[in-house]
Amino acid sequence: MRVIRPALLLLVLLLAACGETTDANAAADAPAVVEDAGSDSSSTVEATTSSVATEEAQGNSFSTEVLPILETKCATCHNDPGPGSIHWSLETVSDAVDEAAFLGDYVDAGVMPPWPAGPLSVAFSNDRGLSPEERATLVEWASSGAEIDIEPSTLVRAAEVESLAEVDATLYPEEPYQGSPDVLDDYRCLVYDPQLTEETWLVGYNFVPDQAEVVHHAIGYRAPASQRERAEAKDAADPGPGWSCYGGSGIGQDELFIGWAPGQVPARYPDGAGLRMAAGDFIVLQIHYHYDLEAPLDNSSLQMDYTSSDEPLTEVQIMPFLGPAEIPCATWQEGPLCDRDAAMAAAIEKYGRAGVRADEANLLCGTRPSDYADMTNGIASSECTLPIYRFGTLVSVLAHQHEIGETFRITLNPGRPNEQILLDIPDWDFDWQFNYAPVEDITLTPGDTLKLECSWDRANQKPGIEPAYIVWADGTYDEMCFATMTVLDD
Structure with missing residues (x-):
């Protein structure tokens, strides 16, 4: 392990x-x-010795309440050779018992499992986040002695996932x-x-x-x-x-x-x-x-x-939406690229005009760089409401920012009686980007509007980066406020 x-x-x-x-x-x-489709074989992992009690825990039954959560929400990433197995290898029940304290801490803190969509979002299929009840179950089990009612050598295997028809x-x-x-x-x-x-x-x-x-x-x-x-x-x-x-x-x-x-x-x-x-x-x-x-x-x-x-077939359309990304240098920063014109010129030289859409975003949203000039405390935000011109049914929604993104919200028909927050990401993480598929049908009609709200925090920036005014562009240290909706034509 x-x-x-x-x-x-x-x-x-x-x-x-x-x-x-x-x-x-x-x-x-x-x-x-x-x-041809094939099936992966799994090797048996030798059981580790454990002194934990194998009698049913007083708080909850491990086999019927805790183990199913580990299989559906943890094992997909932490079974070998998943990307999380390098940090914590979850192969047997004893692996969970041995690290129960850490597991409980990270679950309680909301760090694991990663599911960026917050509770204000609509319900999504294949939600890998923990419900309040699941979170409480894991935390209670970990904090009350991590007792188990099955053999420590029992394998913990990821639940079966859907597959393509062909x-x-x-x-x-x-x-x-x-x-x-x-x-x-x-x-x-x-x-x-x-x-x-x-x-x-x-x-x-x-x-x-x-x-x-x-x-x-x-x-x-x-x-x-x-x-x-x-x-x-x-x-x-x-x-x-x-x-x-x-x-x-x-x-x-x-x-x-x-x-x-x-x-x-x-x-x-x-x-x-x-x-x-x-x-x-x-x-x-x-x-x-x-x-x-x-x-x-x-x-x-x-x-x-x-x-x-x-x-x-009925055609699926990919509808792009973009909002402004204008992040001035903070008051404690200075340098030649803190000038927006200089930052724009540098970005265009690197990525071409097609890779720098800062002015286009402002034009679409009716905003100007001067609207963001006072955002010099290291935190910046933007919002943009855009029209929807077609009939359709929402299949999925995807949000995209870069590494200093802080929050992202997508709202259908803001300020109207039928307002609906489609996706709310209260703690943006570039490394966890999903296509989110709503459980319920959500219909779109001409005259509907879509509001993007993005925020950024320079505290998320890696150290040693040259101070610069950050604009909407393709570069590693540039930013975006961008979303796509996959829509089924009606």
Whole structure:
């Protein structure tokens, strides 16, 4: 069993960052492979000795109340070789008993398991957060002696998760990616090319990490054939497969539609619906690798489920929304890039005008940089209400900021009797970005409005960064206030 003690574990849990990808012609040559679905085998872990009582605990029964929570909310990430197993390996009941005090502390503090959506959000399917009752059960068990009523050697296995109906193609990058342990957090953009020669309907997809212990999370973009040359240029300019990236893919005209973190189930669109993909469309995945000890060669894949029906499908649309991101230097900071014009010029030089959308966001939202000039205490915020022009049913919603993001809220029809907070993230963490799928149908009609509210805190910034006015741009130390809604056309 591997355990990192509280101080170091807390440090690891608080690490966050953003990134985007390198080899010439990777986009043109990346193979699409069809594979039969298989099942992973699990090795038996030798039981550790434990002196804990095996009689039923007075507070609650471990086997009927505690163990199911560990299986559904913890084991997905902490079973070997999950990304959390490097910090705490949960293979047997004795692993939970041995670290019960730490488990109880982190659960009580709300740190684990990670589920950024707060209680003001609508109910989501596959909610990996703990209910108040589940949290109380774990804390009570841990604080009352961590007694168990089954053998300590009993395996703790992740609950079965949903799977794709079919896997028609399994996509890989042109070549596996080899990172370096010298880079603790590595954000890499890699092209996954489905090699489509005609219009195709995607009805489901599933990101499958290869080296699960280092693949922390991934976000994915659909890009049109017109951007292939730009992707190839970025690939060629950066040694190794893909290119280093952060805020977005860096190629422009792409659509963010994939958000994966450990525990995310395969994405399946509603029956009779699909995402239309044109000939030549390709996917760019930004994969966050977190290297604690070593950097194994990774060949993560993307499973694709295409429709086999000749019947026309209802098209799923990806609707982007953006709000301003204007964060002036704090009063205690100074430097040439604290001037907004200088910061904008530097960002445009690095990422091109397509990668710097600060002025566009202000224009869309009717705001000006001067509206944020007084936000010099290290904390800044923005809001923007945008119109919805189409009929549809909400399939999922995804929010996106960078590393100094603090909060994010998305509200449908603010200030109206039918106001509804779709997604509220009270403590933003770039490393846990999900596509959130509402349990109940939420309909959209022309005339509805959507409000984005974002805030940032410079206290979240990594030390040693040159002081700068932060604008809406693709860079690692720039920021965004961006959301997408996946909508089923009505």
